[in-house]
């Protein structure tokens with residue numbers, strides 16, 4: 206058994222079934238890239254085996270001091286990234302509402318002008334020499350995490366003739382089982398571009414979209430320094446194993 | 456009205472987009488100095504037990520063109536069939552094998568390579584052994600929800616024939632889409648997102 210960094214007994218049950226109606230479908234034609242990249246045949250369903258209910262563990266020891274600080278983790282000594290300084294914090298919970306400790310969160314984003322540091326990126330907004338655009342954190346015992354960054358700018362992208370992404374931060378999330386693996390995006394409260402975005406619009410349920418919109422959190426701001434947004438992430442919950450069927454004789 | 460079940464809904468998935476490398480393999484895309492190395496880029500060391508193998512994986516779109524900005528993650532048991540995970544209750548896995556790896560597809564050829572070991576057999580829920588396999592998870596621009604599939608091995612015909620997951624696949628013609636072809640110590644595996652050869656993807 207690998208170390209969890211937690212005092213809790215590890216949970217081993219199968220995960221709740223994923224609600225595919227809540228997620229965007231594979232094919233969302235107004236997001237053109239999905240057209241040739243969406244499987245067309247039915248997914249083959251099966252209850253989790255050990256291959257899905259287990260997953261890798263990432264210890265706090267792997268983190269560098271500035272991993273969760275995108276304002277400084279790429280900046281020259283004494284300098285910092287340009288933009289609206291923000292704290293992003295929240296908890297990773299499972300569908301039962303329990304905080305999930307030891308979750309690796311990896312994030313990436315554009316700079317304040319909406320430009321990514323990537324050689325395939327062609328937007329005319331300039332790079333910020335002090336902003337790389339990646340960061341990571343591991344949740345604590347209660348599932349909590351906190352990051353410091355700048356608010357990314359919206360950016361135009363080649364899809365429709367004039368599509369703009371709302372300001373967003375990409376999040377990659379590792380729970381305790383590989384079946385919980387998730388990549389999603391965080392949006393910002395009040396951004397009018399959210400409701401015009403073909404990628405967001407792939408989600409049909411308004412409440413599901415709202416679950417990806419971080420709320421401005423004035424109680425967590427740092428006065429004279431940074432605003433704050435609260436963003437909780439929910440991973441699949443595990444079924445109870447209390448009355449699990451066992452094969453005869455076991 | 457009945458009482459509330461007080462359950463939350465899973466956060467909806469959104470595409471990883473074209474710049475997934477910035478977040479998940481920053482050194483690969485030229486963002487150096489933030490992390491010492493890209494997570495999951497190396498899976499084995501001198502002490503890892505098991506047969507050394509290479510996986511040569513491509514992800515192809517509906518026109519047969521390989522994706523050149525995809526990200527592939529793998530999760531597998533060690534040589535004895537144990538997962539290096541707290542949820543593995545049967546015994547201790549090889550401490551020199553994390554079981555998890557992550558690679559970007561090559562920006563020119565679309566090939567991604569994993570240096571790993573052949574996994575042992577892992578029991579199914581009822582105790583029968585599954586055939587040796589590796590779980591794959593694929594993220595890329597245009598993929599709204601990460602895709603889950605498995606890689607099985609062409610030189611494990613007998614084990615594959617009794618594998619309970621492969622047995623669930625109703626259209627038997629599709630089973631070979633999950634079987635990587637052995638060429639010396641390399642297993643070649645093409646994942647077809649669409650079309651006649653569409654790979655079997657799972658919901659589990």
Ligand SMILES: [Fe+2]
Pocket residue numbers: 315370373375472
């Ligand atoms: Fe983006």
